[in-house]
Amino acid sequence: MxxxxxxxxxxxxxxxxxxxxxxxxxxxxxxxxxxxxxxxxxxxxxxxxxxxxxxxxxxxxxxxxxxxxxxxxxxxxxxxxxxxxxxxxxxxxxxxxxxxxxxxxxxxxxxxxxxxxxxxxxxxxxxxxxxxxxxxxxxEEQDDYDEFELSGSQxxxxxxxxxxxxxxxxxxxxxxxxxxxxxxxxxxxxxxxxxxxxxxxxxxxxxxxxxxxxxxxxxxxxHNYANVEGPMEVRQMAESYNAMMQVLEQQEDKLVKLNSGLETEVAIRTKELTHARDTALVAVRTQSEFLANISHELRTPLQATMGYIELVIEELEDEAMDEPVEDLREAMRASTRLLALINMILDLAKCESGKMELMPQEISLHTLTQETESVIRPLASKRQNAFKVYLPAEDHLLQVDTEKAQQVLLNLLSNACKFTEQGTVLLSASVEDGFVIWQVSDTGIGIPKEQQGLIFDKFRQIDGSVKRKYGGTGLGLAISKHFTEMMGGTLDVFSETGQGTTFIFRLPLVAPADTVDQTSENLLSKKLSSTDLEKL
Amino acid sequence: MADLKRTLQPGRWLDLKRLFGLIICLPMLVAPLSAATLAVLYPEAPPPYKQVFDQIVDGIDERHADRLIRYPLETRYNPEQVLAQLDRDQVDMVITLGRRGYSLINDINGHYPFVSGALPLTPNGTLSGVSLITDPDNLFSQLNVLSPVTKRVFVLYTAKSRWMVELAKVSAKKKGLELWAYEVNTLSDAVRKYEEVLDNARNGSDAIWLPLDKVTANETVILPMLLREAWDRRLVMFSSKPSHVKRGALFSIYPNNQQSGERLAEMVKELFSGKTMPGVEPSRSLHLGVNLRTAVHLGMEYSPTLTRSFYRTFPQP
CATH class of the missing domain: 3.30.450.20 (PAS domain)
Structure with a gap:
């Protein structure tokens, strides 16, 4: 306008x-x-x-x-x-x-x-x-008054x-x-x-x-003050403005004082929080380092012991002394479980200290799943469970850390076999929206609702009775959760007590770029056997 | 009544009856002559024209001693109502004044004896009255007084004014004047004839007379032309129409309303009595109107006595 x-x-x-x-x-x-x-x-x-x-x-x-x-x-x-x-x-x-x-x-x-x-x-x-x-x-012109004329004008x-x-x-x-x-x-x-x-x-x-x-x-x-001048309305505006400036000035003084007090307090609190955080980090790091060190220190003599036991078994078998051989084999199995436990503690410690690395490899979905199936099938039959596997008709090429993905699947399936007797354990795989989705379902004892949020904590099992009945370390799900998140996936649980449990394990078809080509130590130096898994 | 008959003898009773009848019949015998009712029909005119009709009616009243009934007529009057009123008033004779009263003559003709006035009447054998047209005898008399050197008078007229010219011829001869009268039919004829007259007229001894004629005294064409030429040639020009004096004619004669009224009363009485048929008479007024400026231009000098005798003079002081 x-x-x-x-x-x-x-x-x-x-x-x-x-x-x-x-x-x-x-x-x-x-x-x-x-x-x-x-x-x-x-x-x-x-x-x-x-x-x-x-x-x-x-x-x-x-x-x-x-x-x-x-x-x-x-x-x-x-x-x-x-x-x-x-x-x-x-x-x-x-x-x-x-x-x-x-x-x-x-x-x-x-x-x-x-x-x-x-x-x-x-x-x-x-x-x-x-x-x-x-x-x-x-x-015919006439006078003004025509009464004196015989006829009208023509x-x-x-x-x-x-x-x-x-x-x-x-x-x-x-x-x-x-x-x-x-x-x-x-x-x-x-x-x-x-x-x-x-x-x-x-x-x-x-x-x-x-x-x-x-x-x-x-x-x-x-806070500049205006001159009060001019017409009445302008004078009123100037007076109002000056009054507003005065109030603002007073409020700003108060704010400055309050602000300085707050800053001091915030600085103190920040210092305290920083100290607490640093202390906690140091404690975690120390814990992890301790666990790593102790695991390493435990694993070395254990492996030596296991080597000697194996030598003794071979010698005794040569001499046909079957009775002591059986005892030594029992000792060997106990050592193997102990080694597995130590390895898991070592993995968990590495995860928490940020030292665990990924090593993506190309593998087909069918291969990965079938390898897992071959490991689990003996475990399933042990408790008279039916083990069913469903694969998509079309195979897909995955680029994932094969070892960690398979370990997660093995952990989930071993748990399913462990907590199910004479039931059904189901493994299905599918691909959807760039993700591969494994679903592990069983008809076992199930997990109460209030416990479902805790099962991914380390050393956590439902309750003591479960541990006593089924055994295990309580580290399998915690490690699985760690591995899944490292690989950019998700791990969710759905369960009803007495009805069974379903785990949904999702991984991207292609591993995140920042994890590709990184050199990594193969933490799982060997594949876990079904016997090892039972002990997790 | 029986007692009265018994009281009176038969012979005396007969004498009384004759005397009684004579007493009853006497007014009837003298009434037509001495107690005739006169009606005057005249227009309800605005001033100053009302004064003209009042003067005429006054003149009538002066000469009519008996019952006089005035009938002022409005612009849109109902003739039947007026005639009915005349019957109811048992009118014996009628005088009409002006055109409004004149328009009733066909209705009253045969019922009442009547005369007309306040109009430029011309004789037609059946009508009686006093015309506004001045008697040429009076005009020539005044011409002799006001312009004694004038010997020839030129006049143009149409058939309507022929009767007046006939009177003028007689009068001119009596007054020692030579009247040159030309009858024309149209205005263009009149213009051409006036041009001839003007070409032949001699100032001093010749005069032009404008009759009360709408063609030969046409005020749009003829009058301006004659006034201009007469002024330029110093010719005497007089008129039968009084208003021409104001415009430059040497003189004219104004009607004498009172006198006309008196004459109308006499004429209607003559008709009523059945003596004569008076016919149309010209106005015999002597009210002279003179344009002194024209007179001076013509070189005429009038004595104070003569000037004081003029009814009106122009230009008016």
Whole structure:
């Protein structure tokens, strides 16, 4: 909008509005005044022309009575003496030309229409001239009061007169009126605009000063006070502004004081929290390092012991001493379980200390699943469980850390076989939206709702009775959860007590890029056997 | 009544009956002559024209001693109502004044004896009244007084004014004037004839008379032309129409309304009595109106006594 643009000052907007209003007013009044004047002039000229026609008709009477051109000359000369009359003509009652003067043209066919009126009329209104006609009557003149006459007045048509009235003077008058009125109007408008500008400058100065004070306060951030001046409304605004500044100043002082106290307290708390965090991190790291160290320290002599036991078994078998061999084999199995436990503790420690790394490899979905199936099937049959595997018809190539993925599957399936007797264990695989989804279901004892959130904690089993009945370390699901998250997947559980349990294991078909090509230690130095899994 | 018959003797009773009948019949015998009711029908005119009719009616009233009933007629009057009123009023004779009263003559003709006035009447054998047209004898008498050197009088007239010209011819001869009268039919004839007259007229001894004629004294064409030419040629021009004096004619004669009224009363009484048929008489007024400026232009000087005798003079002071 021209008048209410936010970019312009109030004075400029008011001035623009007034300027346009005055200009419109001046223009309109000038045009209207000129139009009225021209219209009146036109009426006057028309009336004047009709009068001239009437007079000419009166003066033409003698010439028409005598049909004398000489008698017509004087009447025509008198009519031609008028400025706007450019031509005159006298016609007989048979519409034949008697005499004419000046420039006047007519079409004989038009005469009948032009002469059809009983009084002087404007017969034709052309662009630059009028044609005025009047009949010429011979009337019996009577006194004003006709009671002294035997009969009323009678009139006889003697002929017609025609005038050609030029519009030059009217057009000149029109042009002059419009141009002079416009010039005067515009001059007056300019003067008014100048006066308005001066007046508005004086009126809006206090408002401008107030605006500048506010703007300075905004840009500098200081509490500038405005001068209280100008009209009542502006003074009220300045007083309100000053009061607001005063309140703001007081509040800011309070805020500064409060802020400094808060900053001190926050610094103290931050220091305490940092210390606690550092302590916790150190404790975790120490714990993990301890676990790693102790596991390593335990594994070395254990492996040596197991090696010696195996040597002794071989020697005793050679000597056919079967009885001690069986005892040593039992010792060997116990050592193997202990080694598996130590390996798992080592893996968990590595995970928690951030030292576990991924090593993605390409493997087909069918291969990975079938390898897992071959490991688990003996375990399932041990408790008379039916083990079913469902694979998609179309095979897919996976790029995953094969060892960790298979370990997760083995952990889930071994758990299912462990907690299910004479039931069904189901492994199905599918591919959906760039993810491979394994579903491990059983018809075992199930997991209570309140325990479902805790089963992924390390060393956690449902309760002591379970541990006693089924054995295990309580580390399998914790490690599985760690591995799944490392590989960018998810592991979820759905279970009802006594109805069975279902785990959903999802992995991206392609491992995250930052894990590819990284050298990694093969933490699982060997594949777990079904016997090892049973011990997890 | 029986007692009365018994009281009176038969012979005396007969004498009384004759005397009684004579007493009853006497007013009926003298009424037509001495107690005739006269009705005056005249227009309800605005001032100053009302004064003209009032003066005429005053003149009638002056000469009519018996019952006079005035019937002012409005612009849109009902003729039947007026005639019925005349019957109810048992009117014996009627005088109509002006055109409004004159329009009733066809209805009252045959019912009442009537005469008309306040109009430029012309004789037609059946109508009686006093015309506004001035008697040429009076005009020529005044011409002899106001312009004694004038010997020839030129006049143009139409058939309607022929009766007046006939009177004028007789009068001119009596007054020692030579009347040159030309009858024309149309205005263009009149213009051409006036041009001839003007070409032949001699100032001093010749005069032009404008009769009360709408063609030969046309005020639109003829009068302006004659006034201009007469002024230029110093010709005496007089008129039968009083208003021409104001416009430049040397003189004219204004009607004497009172006198006309008196004469109308006499004429209607003559008709009522069945003596004569008066016919149309010209106005015999002597109210002279003179344009002194024209007179001075023509070189005429009038004595104060003569000037004081003028009824009206122009230009008016």
């Amino acid at each position: 021209l008048f209410v643009g936010n970019q312009n000052s109030l004075r400029k907007q008011l001035l623009t509005f007034l300027m346009v209003s005055i200009a419109l007013l001046s223009l309109t009044s000038s045009i209207v005044a000129a139009w009225i004047a021209v219209n009146q002039s036109r009426q006057v000229l028309e009336h004047h022309s009709l009068q001239i026609a009437g007079n000419l008709a009166h003066q033409s009477l003698l010439s028409l009575i005598t049909e004398s051109k000489e008698n017509a000359d004087q009447a025509l000369d008198q009519a031609m003496a008028f400025n706007d009359v450019s031509g005159v003509a006298i016609f007989t009652e048979r519409m034949l030309l008697l005499q004419q003067r000046g420039e006047i043209n007519w079409d004989t066919d038009q005469l009948k229409d032009w002469f059809a009126h009983p009084v002087p009329v404007l017969a034709a209104d052309n662009r630059d001239h009028w044609i005025i006609t009047s009949p010429v009557f011979l009337r 009139e006889e048509l003697m002929g017609y007169v025609m005038l050609n009235v030029s519009k030059d003077s009217l057009q000149t008058l029109t042009t002059n009126l419009f141009s002079y009125n416009l010039m005067i109007g515009l001059g007056f408008a300019t003067l008014l605009v100048w006066l308005q500008s001066v007046g508005l400058k004086r009126i809006t100065r206090p408002l401008l000063n107030l605006s500048q004070s506010m703007n300075e306060a905004r840009t500098s951030g200081e």
